[in-house]
Amino acid sequence: MGHEPRISPTDAELVIAAQAGDSGCLGLLLERHRGRLHAAALRVLGYGPEAEDAVHDTFLIALRHIGDLKEPQAVVGWLHMVLHRCCLRQLRRRRGEVLVAEVPDRPDEGANIEERLEKAALREWIWDAVRKLPEPLRVAAMLRYFGSYQSYEELAAILAVPIGTVRSRLSEAKRKLAEILLETAGLIDSxxxxxxxxxxxxxxxxxxxxxxxxxxxxxxxxxxxxxxxxxxxxxxxxxxxxxxxxxxxxxxxxxxxxxxxxxxxxxxxxxxxxxxxxxxxxxxxxxxxxxxxxxxxxxxxxxxxxxxxxxxxxxxx
CATH class of the missing domain: 3.10.450.50 (Nuclear Transport Factor 2; Chain: A,)
Structure with a gap:
């Protein structure tokens, strides 16, 4: 007996599921677009670790702010816009400019309780991945991505380490965190x-x-x-x-x-x-x-x- 062909969910359907707290769908969405995002980063930054860092930054921003996306069908353009800003940050870093975090479509101040709960489900997925990082990388990621004192100078002062050490720890944390998140989509350590x-x-x-x-x-x-x-x-x-x-x-x-x-x-x-x-x-x-x-x-x-x-x-x- 023949089988009906399996139809893959659209990007918009994955976004809607992710916004409802399904972290597995968000992992699938990001993995689906990893290749194209990396290719776009290479065109801006050239070959080297900076392009991969920009993709990982994009993933981390998407993980925290997918709930803020108002039009799920526009997710591909949104991801590329986030990537573009991450690439610009890398270029500014090369020139030694002061970096300021930029995230499109910031959350609505009037977010209702349902929206907050949906974001909390994704936040738990991220925290589960953070817990799996080695301690020096974990504390740097906790401060940088979830705290109030996020600049390299502030992190260096808090941790009593040189700024160069902060940079290297965050770079390694981003790589490991992005991989852990995609590997553990939907699997939270209760x-x-x-x-x-x-x-x-x-x-x-x-x-x-x-x-x-x-x-x-x-x-x-x-x-x-x-x-x-x-x-x-x-x-x-x-x-x-x-x-x-x-x-x-x-x-x-x-x-x-x-x-x-x-x-x-x-x-x-x-x-x-x-x-x-x-x-x-x-x-x-x-x-x-x-x-x-x-x-x-x-x-x-x-x-x-x-x-x-x-x-x-x-x-x-």
Missing amino acids: DARLQSHEHQRFYFEMFDRLNRHGERDRFLGHFAENLHLVRGAGMPTVGRSHLAYEIDSDTEAGVRLEPRRVLSAGRITVIEGAFLNPPEDPFHCPPGVALVVFHQHGVAQHLHLHLSSRPPSLEDD
């Missing part, structure tokens, strides 16, 4: 996702107890006695007492640190917060702070602390 959510809830509760109930010792008890505290380019300090001094000084001055975003993947947690200064001393602490915590066996062993002149931005949450 245990790892649950662990990440538990870490997020834990830190929000910890800061709430510290700020509202003064549970200082309980807060400090989460950190190892021989905690390695890194602040900018200065020499790391060893000992939980240094963190205790920071907390006590802020408390005495009437300053509170309010967490605004908590990102967690594996044993790495990024906390972005805003300092709330007292009215009589409004400039005691800078507006923003980023903390990168490295855990081991449920205890924070390393802490990177970065002060910022601006509070965290939460537009993409």
